[in-house]
Amino acid sequence: EAGVTQFPSHSVIEKGQTVTLRCDPISGHDNLYWYRRVMGKEIKFLLHFVKESKQDESGMPNNRFLAERTGGTYSTLKVQPAELEDSGVYFCASSQTSPNTGELFFGEGSRLTVL
Amino acid sequence: AQSVTQLDSQVPVFEEAPVELRCNYSSSVSVYLFWYVQYPNQGLQLLLKYLSGSTLVESINGFEAEFNKSQTSFHLRKPSVHISDTAEYFCAVSEGPGGSYIPTFGRGTSLIVHP
Numbered sequence: 356e357a358g359v360t361q362f363p364s365h366s367v368i369e370k371g372q373t374v375t376l377r378c379d380p381i382s383g384h385d386n387l388y389w390y391r392r393v394m395g396k397e398i399k400f401l402l403h404f405v406k407e408s409k410q411d412e413s414g415m416p417n418n419r420f421l422a423e424r425t426g427g428t429y430s431t432l433k434v435q436p437a438e439l440e441d442s443g444v445y446f447c448a449s450s451q452t453s454p455n456t457g458e459l460f461f462g463e464g465s466r467l468t469v470l
Numbered sequence: 471a472q473s474v475t476q477l478d479s480q481v482p483v484f485e486e487a488p489v490e491l492r493c494n495y496s497s498s499v500s501v502y503l504f505w506y507v508q509y510p511n512q513g514l515q516l517l518l519k520y521l522s523g524s525t526l527v528e529s530i531n532g533f534e535a536e537f538n539k540s541q542t543s544f545h546l547r548k549p550s551v552h553i554s555d556t557a558e559y560f561c562a563v564s565e566g567p568g569g570s571y572i573p574t575f576g577r578g579t580s581l582i583v584h585p
Contacts, residue, residue, distance in 0.1 A: 359513065388572065395479070398514075398560060398575035411572065446514070450571075457502045457521060457564055457571055461513035 357381070359462035361447050367468045373435040376465045380429070380449030387430050388450075388459060389422060393443040401445075404430060405452070416441075437469045472497040472563050476576035484584050485553055491546040491579045493535075493561030500566035503544040504573060505535055508558045517559070520544065521566075531555075556583045 360379045368374050380387045389401040401420070402412035406427035415422070419438070424430040434441050444466050448459040475494045483489045495501065502521050506514040518529040525537040535546045544561060558580050562573035 395577065397474070397577040400572060400574065403572055411570065457504065457519060458516045459573065461515065463511070463513040
């Protein structure tokens with residue numbers, strides 16, 4: 356069974372440009388999460404999808420970030436325009452709804468560097 | 471709101487020595503507790519979890535953690551570490567029954583095992 360996959364693994368862009376990160380969750384997992392880790396700091400929650408609906412987007416930093424999950428399968432996270440402080444590792448995770456064991460399955464992360 | 475504190479950013483230790491990685495949390499509701507591990511160039515993976523029942527939980531590779539409600543702690547221990555245990559360890563807390571299940575993570579502790 357394929358795990359959570361994220362693309363790209365590393366992206367280097369200049370301030371003001373746009374970047375789109377993609378996440379493919381484990382097949383059958385209704386829950387999809389985005390987290391971000393800025394160097395040396397905690398892994399911070401960004402948002403949570405249940406199927407195609409945004410259940411909780413309280414962690415999204417500002418309106419430069421847009422997340423979508425069309426059809427309830429893969430998800431994209433777009434940053435437009437990117438700022439220096441957006442640099443970090445963006446993790447995607449998925450989990451099943453039933454039974455809910457509390458365990459999240461993570462991808463390897465997408466490292467974003469904004470110059 | 472819940473939070474997780476991992477006081478030690480780095481823990482160096484010699485092979486076969488015991489180790490303890492500390493984790494304290496704050497929450498106003500009942501909690502689920504987790505330890506995730508991230509090996510180099512990989513995503514986070516669940517190491518062990520406490521949902522209910524026995525306060526001492528164990529992983530398949532010799533780690534254990536004990537839920538201490540009075541001290542709001544969930545420290546991770548291993549009596550004898552191996553070189554392959556070198557990784558970053560993240561403590562996480564989520565709301566318990568009826569809650570959101572979305573974990574809040576600490577900033578991580580880098581365990582460095584020296585030969």
